[in-house]
Amino acid sequence: MAGVTLKTVAKAVGxxxxxxxxxxxxxxxxxxxxxxxILATAQExxxxxxxxxxxxxxxxxxxxxxxxxxxxxxxxxxxxxxxxFLAGLAEVxxxxxxxxxxxxxxxxxxxxxxxxxxxxxxxxxxxxxxxGGHPALEILANRGIPAVSTDRGDHPDLSWVAIDEVEAAxxxxxxxxxxxxxxxxxxxxxxxxxxxxxxxxxxDEVGYxxxxxxxxxxxxxxxxxxxxxxxxxxNAFASGLKGAEFVLDSQDRPTAIVGLSDxxxxxxxxxxxxxxxxxxxxxxxxxxxDIPAAAAAGLTTVRQPIKDKGRAVGRILLDPASTERQLLxxxxxxxxxxxxxxxKP
Amino acid sequence: MAGVTLKTVAKAVGxxxxxxxxxxxxxxxxxxxxxxxILATAQExxxxxxxxxxxxxxxxxxxxxxxxxxxxxxxxxxxxxxxxFLAGLAEVxxxxxxxxxxxxxxxxxxxxxxxxxxxxxxxxxxxxxxxGGHPALEILANRGIPAVSTDRGDHPDLSWVAIDEVEAAxxxxxxxxxxxxxxxxxxxxxxxxxxxxxxxxxxDEVGYxxxxxxxxxxxxxxxxxxxxxxxxxxNAFASGLKGAEFVLDSQDRPTAIVGLSDxxxxxxxxxxxxxxxxxxxxxxxxxxxDIPAAAAAGLTTVRQPIKDKGRAVGRILLDPASTERQLLxxxxxxxxxxxxxxxKP
DNA sequence: TCGTTTTTCTAGAACGATTTAGAAGAACGA
DNA sequence: TCGTTCTTCTAAATCGTTCTAGAAAAACGA
Numbered sequence: 001m002a003g004v005t006l007k008t009v010a011k012a013v014g015x016x017x018x019x020x021x022x023x024x025x026x027x028x029x030x031x032x033x034x035x036x037x038i039l040a041t042a043q044e045x046x047x048x049x050x051x052x053x054x055x056x057x058x059x060x061x062x063x064x065x066x067x068x069x070x071x072x073x074x075x076x077x078x079x080x081x082x083x084x085f086l087a088g089l090a091e092v093x094x095x096x097x098x099x100x101x102x103x104x105x106x107x108x109x110x111x112x113x114x115x116x117x118x119x120x121x122x123x124x125x126x127x128x129x130x131x132g133g134h135p136a137l138e139i140l141a142n143r144g145i146p147a148v149s150t151d152r153g154d155h156p157d158l159s160w161v162a163i164d165e166v167e168a169a170x171x172x173x174x175x176x177x178x179x180x181x182x183x184x185x186x187x188x189x190x191x192x193x194x195x196x197x198x199x200x201x202x203x204d205e206v207g208y209x210x211x212x213x214x215x216x217x218x219x220x221x222x223x224x225x226x227x228x229x230x231x232x233x234x235n236a237f238a239s240g241l242k243g244a245e246f247v248l249d250s251q252d253r254p255t256a257i258v259g260l261s262d263x264x265x266x267x268x269x270x271x272x273x274x275x276x277x278x279x280x281x282x283x284x285x286x287x288x289x290d291i292p293a294a295a296a297a298g299l300t301t302v303r304q305p306i307k308d309k310g311r312a313v314g315r316i317l318l319d320p321a322s323t324e325r326q327l328l329x330x331x332x333x334x335x336x337x338x339x340x341x342x343x344k345p
Numbered sequence: 346m347a348g349v350t351l352k353t354v355a356k357a358v359g360x361x362x363x364x365x366x367x368x369x370x371x372x373x374x375x376x377x378x379x380x381x382x383i384l385a386t387a388q389e390x391x392x393x394x395x396x397x398x399x400x401x402x403x404x405x406x407x408x409x410x411x412x413x414x415x416x417x418x419x420x421x422x423x424x425x426x427x428x429x430f431l432a433g434l435a436e437v438x439x440x441x442x443x444x445x446x447x448x449x450x451x452x453x454x455x456x457x458x459x460x461x462x463x464x465x466x467x468x469x470x471x472x473x474x475x476x477g478g479h480p481a482l483e484i485l486a487n488r489g490i491p492a493v494s495t496d497r498g499d500h501p502d503l504s505w506v507a508i509d510e511v512e513a514a515x516x517x518x519x520x521x522x523x524x525x526x527x528x529x530x531x532x533x534x535x536x537x538x539x540x541x542x543x544x545x546x547x548x549d550e551v552g553y554x555x556x557x558x559x560x561x562x563x564x565x566x567x568x569x570x571x572x573x574x575x576x577x578x579x580n581a582f583a584s585g586l587k588g589a590e591f592v593l594d595s596q597d598r599p600t601a602i603v604g605l606s607d608x609x610x611x612x613x614x615x616x617x618x619x620x621x622x623x624x625x626x627x628x629x630x631x632x633x634x635d636i637p638a639a640a641a642a643g644l645t646t647v648r649q650p651i652k653d654k655g656r657a658v659g660r661i662l663l664d665p666a667s668t669e670r671q672l673l674x675x676x677x678x679x680x681x682x683x684x685x686x687x688x689k690p
Numbered sequence: 691t692c693g694t695t696t697t698t699c700t701a702g703a704a705c706g707a708t709t710t711a712g713a714a715g716a717a718c719g720a
Numbered sequence: 721t722c723g724t725t726c727t728t729c730t731a732a733a734t735c736g737t738t739c740t741a742g743a744a745a746a747a748c749g750a
Contacts, residue, residue: 005735005736005737006736006737006738007736007737015699015700016699016700016701017700017736017737017738018699018700018701018702018738018739019698019699019700021737021738021739022698022699022738025738029697029698029699030697030698030699031697031698031699034698034699046487048463048484048487048488048489049463049488050736050737050738051402051735051736051737052407052464052465052466052467053398053401053402053407053466053735053736053737054402054705054735054736054737054738055464055736055737055738056398056401056402056466056705056737057396057398057399057401057402057705057706057707057735057736057737057738058704058705058736058737058738058739059705059737059738059739060705062397062398062466063464063465063466064446064465064466066444077422077428077431077432078425078428080423083422083423086422087422090447094461097460097461097464098461099411099446099447099448099461099464099465100446100447101409101444101445101446101447102435102444102445102446102447103444115442116439116442116443116444118393118394119397119400119408119442119444120397120408120409120444121397121398121401121407121408121409121466122397139393142391142393143393143394144393237637237638238637270641292582292583293582296615350705350706350707351706351707351708352706352707360729360730361729361730361731362706362707362708362730363708363709363729363730363731364728364729364730366707366708366709367708367728367729370708374727374728374729375727375728375729376727376728376729379728379729395706395707395708396705396706396707398705398706398707399705399706399707399708399735400706400707400708401707401735402705402706402707402708402735402736402737403706403707403708403709403734403735404707404708404709404735405735691750692749692750693748693749693750694747694748694749694750695746695747695748695749696745696746696747696748697744697745697746697747698743698744698745698746699742699743699744699745700741700742700743700744701740701741701742701743702739702740702741703738703739703740703741704737704738704739704740705736705737705738705739706735707734707735708733708734708735709732709733709734709735710731710732710733710734711730711731711732711733712729712730712731713728713729713730713731714727714728714729714730715726715727715728715729716725716726716727716728717724717725717726717727718723718724718725718726719722719723719724719725720721720722720723
């Protein structure tokens with residue numbers, strides 16, 4: 001039963017191992033009759049096809065691309081935005097008969113030598129919302145694995161598929177400024193607040209480059225506004241809820257809340273509902289991403305073509321025909337009922 | 346730069362390849378001084394550590410477990426239930442320095458020889474909500490890859506971590522029967538309705554074993570009730586919404602709607618809200634899983650320990666110490682405000 | 691019919707590591 | 721001092737393929 005290899009089959013059929021290999025990989029290299037005889041014998045012997053590891057070693061192709069997520073997987077998937085990205089990536093991966101290798105980046109295993117990034121058999125890697133300068137990126141570079149990030153990195157030779165964060169945020173900022181908002185709270189993803197109380201941060205403490213850029217973009221478009229940065233934890237519905245509760249129950253209520261992701265904004269929406277506040281009238285609420293639930297909730301948001309982003313990353317990684325290395329995706333301000341004029345003081 | 350292998354490093358340091366290998370994998374087998382000299386030289390030469398494929402081939406361990414999902418990945422991740430499972434699995438995987446290989450099962454690539462299940466370098470596989478008899482399961486069996494399913498399969502030698510679907514549904518059924526409900530609609534995942542109009546199905550047409558069992562459990566607990574099976578598409582919020590709209594806008598309104606997953610039930614909740622129906626008063630609504638959003642929405646549901654399920658699957662697959670092969674997880678009826686007495690006729 | 695091309699198959703060398711069995715030297719106890 | 725046990729390191733086999741180059745046979749054109 002066990003130990004059936006190409007060789008076993010070759011011997012049984014009476015041909016060379018190369019021929020059996022060809023039967024699987026290059027059907028035109030041998031006569032149909034022989035090929036069928038080989039496949040039949042293989043079936044009979046219980047041979048399940050060429051061993052994946054051996055093939056990977058010899059051919060130099062692992063048949064998998066790694067997907068790097070920050071933090072715990074649970075957070076990664078609680079955002080439909082991440083799911084959309086993955087779906088786009090998976091689409092291209094399937095086209096190239098490639099699997100996706102999920103690699104959570106718990107900070108502990110990076111320190112030790114035996115981490116997933118070091119060990120994984122992958123041909124390429126997609127880096128999803130991992131802060132620049134993360135040790136895992138260096139490991140990838142060391143291993144010589146081509147990588148594409150969803151953020152514009154510092155290195156000019158790193159590939160990326162991203163949006164113009166500053167410009168995207170500025171679109172939203174202009175919208176809010178035009179509506180007369182001058183007291184704005186921005187809800188961000190932050191490790192510090194995870195599991196504990198919501199915190200108010202300075203721009204330097206934010207940590208994620210893309211978040212920083214968005215805040216800069218907002219500020220640029222509304223120079224007269226006071227922007228406060230608040231976090232209720234990692235990027236998730238519950239964090240937005242907690243962050244918004246903190247803000248709404250304080251003395252110093254803003255006239256607008258901006259979630260740097262829709263899931264956080266939707267969490268904030270829940271907090272508003274509970275307090276009997278109508279978005280767009282009592283308080284303006286906006287998000288980023290335009291996930292499906294945003295439309296249902298009437299949330300003003302900045303749309304980014306997330307699935308296309310995933311697809312583009314996949315193409316750069318897998319399609320040899322793709323020459324593009326750095327891609328700027330378009331964004332669009334989607335105004336819905338959750339935004340309205342700032343109440344007169 | 347390229348082509349730096351164990352051998353290169355060994356030659357540079359002046360030791361045998363075995364010793365370099367040991368420097369990485371068995372630090373106690375050589376003196377600290379030599380080990381550090383080797384590691385330093387490796388760094389200098391730009392050697393990024395043992396090649397993953399080669400190691401996998403020789404040691405027989407791929408360092409990855411496959412995760413099989415039905416249908417498209419996008420659907421898989423839109424349910425927090427699936428995400429919770431994955432989070433639990435990932436937790437154990439991390440503990441064993443193992444990655445997760447996502448393998449979407451598009452029906453097309455199963456037919457062809459070159460599909461992910463056939464090619465993937467994995468040590469084991471977690472089968473998440475894949476209907477029994479799926480060709481991929483046979484491929485796995487052929488390859489001799491240990492697998493654990495989240496459903497109790499037909500084969501007595503297949504490992505699983507599951508719940509008693511019939512009993513779990515019966516708990517909910519009793520609750521509904523006690524409240525006087527006799528006209529019940531069950532919302533199910535169904536490929537037939539995907540992308541098209543909602544459909545009403547017979548029990549035989551359902552397709553997923555676990556769904557069938559739940560419906561049987563409901564019927565068992567409420568023998569006098571009329572159960573109708575409706576689907577608005579695949580397992581997702583939007584499908585629940587569509588299915589519920591179909592039911593609520595028909596002449597033949599039930600007094601209770603049961604979503605076989607919380608996401609579908611929450612979709613139904615949205616449909617009710619739009620129509621000004623208060624759950625628990627005008628109409629009873631219940632779900633399955635008890636995802637976080639269910640609590641927020643006041644949804645009556647059957648809780649299953651999903652993260653534990655993921656963890657258990659991981660342990661069976663990866664932990665040699667684990668002898669368990671078939672595990673029945675507990676469920677619990679969580680009654681919230683969305684269920685109430687059936688209105689008097 | 692004879693050279694030339696095409697088809698079909700093979701031998702043997704990689705691919706880059708890990709493993710097993712064992713050698714050489716150091717340390718040890720009596 | 722001598723036999724024994726550790727410690728530290730090595731040689732050679734092996735994992736199961738795919739690849740390169742080329743041989744043998746068949747088909748082809750003139």
